[in-house]
Amino acid sequence: MTGSIHEKAKIELRDVRKSFGAVNVIQGLDLTIEGGEFVVFVGPSGCGKSTLLRMIAGLEDVTSGDILIAGRDVTDLDPSRRGIAMVFQSYALYPHMNVRENLSFGLEMAKTPRDEIERQVQAAAQILKIEPLLDRRPGQLSGGQRQRVAIGRAIVRKPLAFLFDEPLSNLDAELRVSMRIEIARLHRELGNTMIYVTHDQTEAMTLSDRIVVLRDGVIEQVGTPREVYEDPNNLFVAGFIGSPRMNFVDAVYMAKNHIGVADAVMPIPQPLIGISEGENVKLGIRPEHLTVGDRRKDALRVKVDFSEYLGSTRYIYCYLPSGEMLTVEQRDGRYFSPGEEAWLSCEPECLRLFTADGRRLRPAALHVEATP
Amino acid sequence: MSARRSASARHLFASLRYNGLGIIAAFLFLAPLAWSVLVSFKPSVEARQPPLPPWPVGGFSVQSYENLAKYGAGIWTYTGNSLTVALATVVASVVVSLLAGYGFSRFHFPFKNVLFVLIISTVMIPFQSILTPLFLILTKLGLQNTLTGIVLVYVTLQLPFSIFMMRNAFDAVPKEIEDAARVDGASIFAVLYRIMLPLVLPGVVTVAIFAFLASWNEFLAALILLTDQNKYTLPVLMAAVRSGQFGTIDWGAVQSGVTLMMAPCLVLFLGLQRYYIRGLTAGAVK
Numbered sequence: 269m270t271g272s273i274h275e276k277a278k279i280e281l282r283d284v285r286k287s288f289g290a291v292n293v294i295q296g297l298d299l300t301i302e303g304g305e306f307v308v309f310v311g312p313s314g315c316g317k318s319t320l321l322r323m324i325a326g327l328e329d330v331t332s333g334d335i336l337i338a339g340r341d342v343t344d345l346d347p348s349r350r351g352i353a354m355v356f357q358s359y360a361l362y363p364h365m366n367v368r369e370n371l372s373f374g375l376e377m378a379k380t381p382r383d384e385i386e387r388q389v390q391a392a393a394q395i396l397k398i399e400p401l402l403d404r405r406p407g408q409l410s411g412g413q414r415q416r417v418a419i420g421r422a423i424v425r426k427p428l429a430f431l432f433d434e435p436l437s438n439l440d441a442e443l444r445v446s447m448r449i450e451i452a453r454l455h456r457e458l459g460n461t462m463i464y465v466t467h468d469q470t471e472a473m474t475l476s477d478r479i480v481v482l483r484d485g486v487i488e489q490v491g492t493p494r495e496v497y498e499d500p501n502n503l504f505v506a507g508f509i510g511s512p513r514m515n516f517v518d519a520v521y522m523a524k525n526h527i528g529v530a531d532a533v534m535p536i537p538q539p540l541i542g543i544s545e546g547e548n549v550k551l552g553i554r555p556e557h558l559t560v561g562d563r564r565k566d567a568l569r570v571k572v573d574f575s576e577y578l579g580s581t582r583y584i585y586c587y588l589p590s591g592e593m594l595t596v597e598q599r600d601g602r603y604f605s606p607g608e609e610a611w612l613s614c615e616p617e618c619l620r621l622f623t624a625d626g627r628r629l630r631p632a633a634l635h636v637e638a639t640p
Numbered sequence: 641m642s643a644r645r646s647a648s649a650r651h652l653f654a655s656l657r658y659n660g661l662g663i664i665a666a667f668l669f670l671a672p673l674a675w676s677v678l679v680s681f682k683p684s685v686e687a688r689q690p691p692l693p694p695w696p697v698g699g700f701s702v703q704s705y706e707n708l709a710k711y712g713a714g715i716w717t718y719t720g721n722s723l724t725v726a727l728a729t730v731v732a733s734v735v736v737s738l739l740a741g742y743g744f745s746r747f748h749f750p751f752k753n754v755l756f757v758l759i760i761s762t763v764m765i766p767f768q769s770i771l772t773p774l775f776l777i778l779t780k781l782g783l784q785n786t787l788t789g790i791v792l793v794y795v796t797l798q799l800p801f802s803i804f805m806m807r808n809a810f811d812a813v814p815k816e817i818e819d820a821a822r823v824d825g826a827s828i829f830a831v832l833y834r835i836m837l838p839l840v841l842p843g844v845v846t847v848a849i850f851a852f853l854a855s856w857n858e859f860l861a862a863l864i865l866l867t868d869q870n871k872y873t874l875p876v877l878m879a880a881v882r883s884g885q886f887g888t889i890d891w892g893a894v895q896s897g898v899t900l901m902m903a904p905c906l907v908l909f910l911g912l913q914r915y916y917i918r919g920l921t922a923g924a925v926k
Contacts, residue, residue, distance in 0.1 A: 362820075
C-alpha cells in the first residue's frame with residue numbers, strides 16, 4: 269500500500285459510464301473529489317450511487333471512461349491496488365475469523381511482516397476502542413461493534429481513500445447517531461478522502477463537505493450541504509433534499525416581480541430570467557419558511573387538515589383551495605384544529621421558482637451557471 | 641387441588657406416550673443393526689440356527705470375523721479397495737463440485753443456466769441404463785477392472801447432486817464478504833480457500849458424506865466393472881460370501897461383514913451430522 273494514512277488523494281471521474289446490457293446505469297459522469305474531502309453520494313433507490321462507489325472501488329467494471337486516484341489511472345486495476353478501503357452496509361466481516369484476524373487479513377495478503385501487522389492492528393483497535401474485542405468472533409459482537417471492526421479493517425490498510433456504502437443503515441437510530449459522530453471524528457483525525465453513499469439526509473447534511481445528488485445515473489447537483497439545500501438547481505434536488513420535503517404549488521409569473529398563487533399575489537425579490545409574463549411556474553417553499561399570520565393580499569389561504577406534535581416543533585398539514593397540500597413547520601406552539609382556516613406567508617427571498625419541466629428559475633441578478 | 645392433580649396426570653400420560661412412541665421407533669430402527677452385530681459374534685454353527693434369541697447363547701465368539709478375514713484375498717485387501725475407492729470419490733467429488741459450485745454461483749458466462757440444468761437433469765437418467773456404455777468407455781480407456789475406473793464412474797454419478805449442493809452453499813454466502821476480501825487484496829484462489837471454503841464447510845461435509853456413503857455401499861457398478869477378485873470392494877465381497885460354498889451360507893460371516901461395513905458409515909454420519917444438517921438447511925433462514 270502506498271502513502272501514509274494522512275495522504276490526501278484526489279479522485280477524478282472522467283466521462284464514466286456503466287451499462288448492464290441495454291440499461292445505462294451511469295450515464296457519462298464527470299466529478300472531481302479533492303484530496304481530504306468528505307463527499308456524500310445521495311439519491312433515490314436505483315439512482316446508481318452504490319454502483320458508482322463500487323466502480324471507484326474496482327468491484328464493478330467501468331463500461332467507458334476513466335477513474336483516477338491520486339493522479340493515477342486505476343480504471344483497470346484490481347480493487348486491492350487502488351489504494352482504497354471499503355466499508356459495507358452489512359459489515360461484511362469474515363465470520364470464521366476473530367476480530368484480530370479480520371483486521372490483519374488485508375495486511376497478510378499484502379505480505380506485511382507479522383510484527384508490523386500486530387502494530388497496525390493495535391493502533392486501529394486503539395483508535396476505534398475495540399481492543400477488548402480482538403479475540404471475539406463477529407457473531408459475538410453487537411451491530412455497532414461490528415461496524416467499528418469493519419471501519420478498523422479499512423483503517424489498517426492505510427488507504428488513500430475510504431469508501432462507505434451505507435454503513436449505518438443496519439444500525440438502530442441511537443447507534444446511528446453515535447457512529448455518525450465517530451465517522452466525522454475519524455475523518456477529522458485521519459484527514460483522508462472519504463466517499464460515503466447514503467439515502468439518509470441527516471448523514472448527508474452533517475457529514476459531508478460536498479453532496480453529490482444523483483438521479484438515474486446522472487449528477488443533478490454537486491455542492492456544499494448549504495448550497496444544495498438553499499440553492500437547489502432543479503425541482504428534483506429541491507424536493508429530494510430536506511425533510512419534510514419542500515412544498516410545491518402551481519403559480520403564474522406576473523409582471524412587476526410578482527407571482528400569482530391560488531388567490532394570492534406574492535412578491536419576488538427580482539425579475540426572473542428565462543421566463544415571460546403569464547407563464548406557469550412551480551413555486552417551492554420550505555416548510556420552515558412558511559409562517560401562520562394574518563389575512564393579507566400576499567398570504568395563502570389554507571385549511572388545516574391535521575397536525576403532528578414533535579416536541580420542539582409541530583408540522584401542520586393543510587391544503588389550498590386548489591387541493592394542493594402544504595406542510596408548515598411551526599415552532600410557536602399554537603394549536604390548529606382540523607378544518608380551521610389559516611393564512612400562510614413567506615419572505616420573498618425564501619421562494620424558489622422552477623419551470624414546469626423542473627429547471628430552476630433564478631433572479632436575474634443572482635443567476636449563476638448550474639453545476640456541474 | 642384435584643384439578644391440579646388431573647393436570648399433572650395428563651402431563652405424565654402425555655410424556656409417557658411421547659417417550660413410549662420414541663422408544664418403539666428407536667427400537668424398530670436399531671433392532672436390525674443390533675441383530676446383525678449380535679449374530680456376527682455367534683459361533684458359525686449357532687449363526688446358522690433360527691435367529692431367536694438374537695444374542696449368542698453359547699458365549700461371544702469372533703469365529704465369524706476370522707472366517708471373513710480368510711475369505712478370498714483377505715478382508716483387509718477388500719477393505720483397502722473400498723476405502724481407496726470411497727476416499728478417492730470423496731476427494732474428487734469435493735474438489736470438482738467446490739470449483740463448479742463456485743463458478744455457477746459467482747461467475748457470469750454464456751449458457752450458465754442451461755449448463756446447470758443440463759448437469760442436474762442427468763439425475764433423471766437411471767444409472768443402470770448407462771452401465772453398458774460406461775463399461776465400453778472404460779474398456780476403451782483401459783480403465784475397466786481398475787479402481788481408478790470405478791472411482792471415475794462414482795464421481796460422475798455424484799457430481800450432479802454435489803454441484804447443486806455446492807452452488808446453494810455458495811449462494812448463501814453474502815457477495816459483500818467476497819468483495820471485502822477482494823478489496824483486502826485476496827486473489828481469486830485466496831478468496832476461495834481462505835474466505836469461502838470455511839463458510840461453505842457444511843456444504844462440503846454434506847457432499848463428502850453423500851459421496852462416501854454412495855461409493856462405500858455401491859454394488860452393481862462394482863460387480864459389473866470389476867472382474868478381478870482381488871479388486872472387489874466390500875459390497876461385492878459380501879455377495880460372494882453370501883453365495884457360500886456348495887450351497888451353504890455362512891450367516892455369521894455375512895453379518896460380521898455387514899457390521900464391518902456399517903461401522904465407518906455410522907461413525908462418519910454421527911461425527912459430522914452437525915455440519916451435515918447445517919449444510920442441507922443452508923440459506924433456508926437468514
